[in-house]
Amino acid sequence: MEILDGKKVSNQIKEELAVEVAQMKARGEKVPHLAAVLVGNDGASLTYVGSKVRSCEKIGFESTLIHLPEETTEEELLKQVENLNKNTDIDGYIVQLPLPKHIDEQKVLMAVDPDKDVDGFHPANFGKMALDMESFIPATPFGIMELLRRYNIDTEGKHAVVIGRSHIVGRPISILLSQKGKAANATVTLTHSRTKDLKAITVQADIIISALGVPNFLKEDMVKEGVVVIDVGITRVPDETRKRGYYITGDVDFENVSKKASHITPVPGGVGPMTIAMLLKNTLLARERHNASNA
Ligand SMILES: NC(=O)C1=CN([C@@H]2O[C@H](COP(=O)(O)OP(=O)(O)OC[C@H]3O[C@@H](n4cnc5c(N)ncnc54)[C@H](OP(=O)(O)O)[C@@H]3O)[C@@H](O)[C@H]2O)C=CC1
Ligand SMILES: Nc1nc(=O)c2c([nH]1)NC[C@@H]1CN(c3ccc(C(=O)N[C@@H](CCC(=O)O)C(=O)O)cc3)C=[N+]21
Known part of the structure; x- marks a missing residue:
């Protein structure tokens, strides 16, 4: 029996990503920037988002955490999403799930710019995946x-x-x-x-x-x-x-x-740990696509 050591493999992937970031920097390019939106104070969500931020720091990505109170309305959250879509400094972002019950999750996920959807939850990315086209994979x-x-x-x-x-x-x-x-x-x-x-x-x-x-x-x-x-x-x-x-x-x-x-x-x-590593990988891919299109 062999243990599939996700912790070890995720550390390898993060080291590989760190090398790529260092090369981007050396070329004078902007480094990947990941943002996460967290609504409320769910313990597991805080742990996950926290470990994402720490991983970003470790490998040289920029990261931003937008922590909103539990009472945030759907309208306010959609406004944040809109701002993230417009903010050219952010390459990719996630809206941490689950959202509070008074917010329509599907509506929020649909509002995310598919080019920044590093979770791969937007129907445009999910559909492309189902059709074997290049996309962000969850x-x-x-x-x-x-x-x-x-x-x-x-x-x-x-x-x-x-x-x-x-x-x-x-x-x-x-x-x-x-x-x-x-x-x-x-x-x-x-x-x-x-x-x-x-x-x-x-x-x-x-x-x-x-x-x-x-x-x-x-x-x-x-x-x-x-x-x-x-x-x-x-x-x-x-x-x-x-x-x-x-x-x-x-x-x-x-x-x-x-x-x-x-x-x-x-x-x-x-x-x-593999989930975190691949989220970072998706963010690097987002940055590379933005570089390629000169954004
Ligand atoms: N390691 C990681 O990175 C991640 C871990 N998770 C964890 O994975 C687990 C699943 O998460 P998620 O996919 O969001 O879960 P959901 O709760 O959204 O879905 C659970 C699924 O399991 C099915 N199910 C529930 N009970 C049974 C049963 N007795 N027999 C067969 N099927 C059953 C449900 O069926 P039905 O559709 O009929 O209700 C549903 O499809 C959770 O523990 C979550 O914390 C989640 C995301 C990432
Ligand atoms: N928009 C969004 N995207 C997600 O990808 C997403 C989400 N929402 N909501 C919740 C689930 C869950 N999820 C986990 C990620 C890492 C660990 C993880 O690193 N777990 C550690 C242990 C963490 C601990 O000790 O609690 C491990 O398994 O070794 C767990 C769970 C991502 N999710």
Whole structure:
């Protein structure tokens, strides 16, 4: 069994990005600038956005955090989005999800300039991805594909079972894995809460991508020997004996499933850090496109 060390690979990617930034600087070019909009004080969102800002600093990107109060209206948020679209200094930005319930998420995501949409959530980018055209690929699925690639895990002709059909993980990873081309070419089954007899499907999987957010959901008896397991789930479990008052866990019963798996991602230290690295990668791509068009 081999651990797919997302932490290690993400550090490699960040080092590669740092080299590219240094070269941009040496050529007298502007360095990539990523912004994040955070509405409210959700603990997990604060952690994620904070680690994004720290990563930017580490590799020489510029970063801006726009932290708005929970009571921010949809109109005010749309105004911020408009400002970010207009601000030529910003190459890419994300609006951290979930948004407070009084704000229409779809409406906000639709307002993001597709050329700055480093999350790849705008329909223009999502549609291009589905049509095999160049676009911003959502960071989490992009990170999963990159992790598989860097560990030389062949997906061609393999049966990949995705659990979860969210717009940010399950749906896009199912599209990427099924794409035509050497790096994908998997046969994909996309499953969700209405799927009947999920276990009958997962036991056939060569690759399982679990993205539902239910701790200990994927158990040993649901997988076959030699399976590749990618655990996307992140759940905070309250625990007063821990320094932070909680620990985080994935969807997979790691202790037992890892005995049967050929490769498996840990949580933490698996897909999460890869997500951050690929968001930075997308921001560099945005900067390069802006440089190319002299913006
Ligand atoms: N590591 C990372 O970088 C990231 C991690 N995450 C984590 O991944 C997890 C999933 O996130 P996200 O995709 O946003 O989740 P959502 O909550 O949006 O979607 C969950 C999906 O799982 C399905 N599901 C729920 N229960 C079951 C079940 N019992 N059997 C089969 N399918 C089920 C749902 O089905 P239905 O559609 O029918 O409701 C839905 O499609 C979360 O823990 C989240 O924190 C998310 C993003 C990035
Ligand atoms: N617009 C938007 N884009 C996103 O990409 C997005 C989002 N909203 N909302 C929430 C989800 C979740 N997400 C994570 C990213 C990194 C870690 C991560 O780095 N996790 C660490 C541990 C972090 C911890 O200790 O809490 C790890 O797995 O090792 C986790 C989760 C991005 N998301």
